[in-house]
Amino acid sequence: MQRISLLKIAHNTLKEHIKINDIVIDATMGNGHDTLFLAQQVGPMGRVFGFDIQQAAIESTIDRLKTNSYLNTLISFHASHEAMAEKIPLPLHGKISAIMFNLGYLPGGDKSIITSICSSINALNTACSIISERGIITLIAYPGHSGGDLETVEIKTWCNQLNKNQFQVDIITSAIANETAPILFVIRKHSNSN
Numbered sequence: 001m002q003r004i005s006l007l008k009i010a011h012n013t014l015k016e017h018i019k020i021n022d023i024v025i026d027a028t029m030g031n032g033h034d035t036l037f038l039a040q041q042v043g044p045m046g047r048v049f050g051f052d053i054q055q056a057a058i059e060s061t062i063d064r065l066k067t068n069s070y071l072n073t074l075i076s077f078h079a080s081h082e083a084m085a086e087k088i089p090l091p092l093h094g095k096i097s098a099i100m101f102n103l104g105y106l107p108g109g110d111k112s113i114i115t116s117i118c119s120s121i122n123a124l125n126t127a128c129s130i131i132s133e134r135g136i137i138t139l140i141a142y143p144g145h146s147g148g149d150l151e152t153v154e155i156k157t158w159c160n161q162l163n164k165n166q167f168q169v170d171i172i173t174s175a176i177a178n179e180t181a182p183i184l185f186v187i188r189k190h191s192n193s194n
Contacts, residue, residue: 006184007102009172010138011037013186014098017136018042022097025088026050027081027123032061034100039070049088050076081123085130093130101127101139103151120151121158128167128189137187143180152183159185166190 018024018041026035029052038048052058058076065071077087081101088096103120127137143152159169172184 006140006172006174006182007034010100010140010184010186014038014100014136014138015041018098021046023047023049023092023095025084025096025099025127027084027099027101027127028052028103029057029061029076030102031057032064034102035061035074036064036068036070038098038100039065039068039073042073044070044073046073048074049084050074051079051081051084051087052076053078053080080119082119082126084123085126088130094132096127096131097135099127099131099135099137101137103139103141121154124155124158128162128187131189133189134191135189137185137189139185139187141183141185143183149180155185156183159187162187 014037018038020043022042023046024038024042026038026048029035029050035048035050039046042048050058050061052061055078058078061076062071062074065074077083079087085093101120101123124137124139131137139155141152141155143149156171159171162169166189168188168190170186172186174181
């Protein structure tokens with residue numbers, strides 16, 4: 001059976017949703033691959049707010065966007081994704097069309113620095129409050145690394161507690177699903193949710 005790229009599914013899902021000039025968030029910039037993807041979707045007049053706790057990730061992301069001529073699209077924060085509410089200007093709350101999370105550790109970086117359950121759940125709560133009506137959140141969790149298994153369980157629990165009148169959650173696994181395989185969560189906010 002062919003392996004399914006969950007990142008590709010996340011990108012394709014967002015591609016159908018994000019429009020030119022939208023405002024989006026990369027909650028975990030990492031090496032900037034998702035940040036660049038988001039910048040390409042919103043175009044030069046759109047805006048990507050990016051978060052990461054590691055300076056190396058921010059520098060890598062800035063280099064990637066500069067190389068591809070999208071640096072002016074990015075506003076980066078050397079901060080945890082749980083700081084979204086305070087860092088994103090208040091007039092933009094409720095106007096964010098998409099938020100991407102790619103949890104775990106920085107590929108090629110220090111594997112002991114990982115996203116934490118507490119900060120990820122706080123960030124998801126914030127994401128749900130600042131996203132626009134009919135906005136979308138994608139999150140890839142990695143239970144195959146130390147700490148990632150508990151984080152994934154907590155995110156599943158959090159998703160199950162969401163108000164079903166306000167949010168729809170789809171959980172997607174790869175064809176080779178096992179207890180260590182990544183999981184994609186797609187969270188859509190209904191247009192009639194207030």
